[in-house]
Amino acid sequence: MQKQFIVLFFILQTSWSMSAQNYDESMVPSYTLPELLIDTAGNQVQSVAEWENRRGQILSLFEQHMYGRVPDFAYQTSHTTRVLDAADIAENATQEEVTIALENEYGQVQIIILLTLPKNRSGKVPVFLGLNFQGNQATYPNPEITLTSNYVIGGDQLGIQNNKATEESRGARASRWPLDLILSKGYGLATVHCGDIDPDFDDGFKNGVHALLPEAPASDQWGTVAAWAWGLSRVMDYLVYDGRIDGEKVAVIGHSRLGKAALWAGAIDQRFALVISNDSGCGGAALSRRQFGETVEAINDRFPHWFCSNFHQYNQLENQLPVDQHMLMALIAPRAVYVASATEDQWADPKGEYTSLYLAGPVFNLFGFKTLEQDQLPPADTPIGTDRQAYHLRTGKHDLTPYDWQQYLDFADHIGIGR
Numbered sequence: 001m002q003k004q005f006i007v008l009f010f011i012l013q014t015s016w017s018m019s020a021q022n023y024d025e026s027m028v029p030s031y032t033l034p035e036l037l038i039d040t041a042g043n044q045v046q047s048v049a050e051w052e053n054r055r056g057q058i059l060s061l062f063e064q065h066m067y068g069r070v071p072d073f074a075y076q077t078s079h080t081t082r083v084l085d086a087a088d089i090a091e092n093a094t095q096e097e098v099t100i101a102l103e104n105e106y107g108q109v110q111i112i113i114l115l116t117l118p119k120n121r122s123g124k125v126p127v128f129l130g131l132n133f134q135g136n137q138a139t140y141p142n143p144e145i146t147l148t149s150n151y152v153i154g155g156d157q158l159g160i161q162n163n164k165a166t167e168e169s170r171g172a173r174a175s176r177w178p179l180d181l182i183l184s185k186g187y188g189l190a191t192v193h194c195g196d197i198d199p200d201f202d203d204g205f206k207n208g209v210h211a212l213l214p215e216a217p218a219s220d221q222w223g224t225v226a227a228w229a230w231g232l233s234r235v236m237d238y239l240v241y242d243g244r245i246d247g248e249k250v251a252v253i254g255h256s257r258l259g260k261a262a263l264w265a266g267a268i269d270q271r272f273a274l275v276i277s278n279d280s281g282c283g284g285a286a287l288s289r290r291q292f293g294e295t296v297e298a299i300n301d302r303f304p305h306w307f308c309s310n311f312h313q314y315n316q317l318e319n320q321l322p323v324d325q326h327m328l329m330a331l332i333a334p335r336a337v338y339v340a341s342a343t344e345d346q347w348a349d350p351k352g353e354y355t356s357l358y359l360a361g362p363v364f365n366l367f368g369f370k371t372l373e374q375d376q377l378p379p380a381d382t383p384i385g386t387d388r389q390a391y392h393l394r395t396g397k398h399d400l401t402p403y404d405w406q407q408y409l410d411f412a413d414h415i416g417i418g419r
């Protein structure tokens, strides 16, 4: 009886949430986007210098209303390195774990970077940096990689039990991190479990890096996405310090919720030369005002800890947001940005993801770069791009695949990161 009740409840829940979402283009409301190039004093931005001022205004708006700003806090940092044997790639690469410890009177956070660098190139190495969902051990089947002890999302099929990674999780997500391909093109890979920085559940901000502060965040202070972005910058601090790596050629990449974090990290931290959003959707590349697929209300209801609490005021009130995601894309200029979507990932709104990238064009133009020519979503499996903006819509599901990586690597080569 109880089981039947639970099943019925689940069906009702699912059908309720499905009906509350829009997957019909004709139901997209009409909307007016906030002006990218008119500053708060009402002046038209016409030069790079004026844009720098406008950029600061937009950044503050995103901080205050969406991602939350990082509070000032003091901590000490140190790192240790553990070299791994990595027998199966050792001919072509080195692999190590660099543990960054961040510590203050309230606690300690350890961020473990799994760093794999190719041997087949002279000079400093360009690197892709990306957070992973299930722990470093899930990205590559090397038994020496530390099994994460932090909270992980995922189920049995990924070797996760009760949000803990088991030995079965080793290599379970290797398809998302095609190391051989990345190394063969002369790039290194740095990956970190997002749960090292902030475990992905709503605990009132008592764990992860939030625990280094005595109080929970104020309404305009960081949620989990901003904490992940901040963590990416701390990893970047290490990458620019490591003499083997070319700190001017680091691409930050993220899939889905971690794509939201990659975009925000790329917006705030101008050291990232290329920013890659893979299927990041709502709160990432997709325009909020389209209300297609996942909406602001849907994301805040299911993941109340991701954004700052001010963002919850915009549930069903997307039109009142002082920003939209084309402005996030523009914050990355004149550095490069790649956005990708998948045909079966309507929840992430491919059209909204492309449109925001396209609408950021005028800012790239101010810096002398060509803008994307077509305002319509390109056909599937047909990558398009300029020297600073690129996009593809892959056939298939919400995922990060070798096809996606192939396009990112080609684009990185194209813009000269691989040289």
Ligand code: GCU
Pocket: 255, 256, 257, 258, 279, 280, 281, 282, 294, 299, 347
């Ligand atoms: C959910 C969530 C998305 C998110 C995705 C993911 O689907 O609604 O916003 O991008 O999870 O991270 O896989």
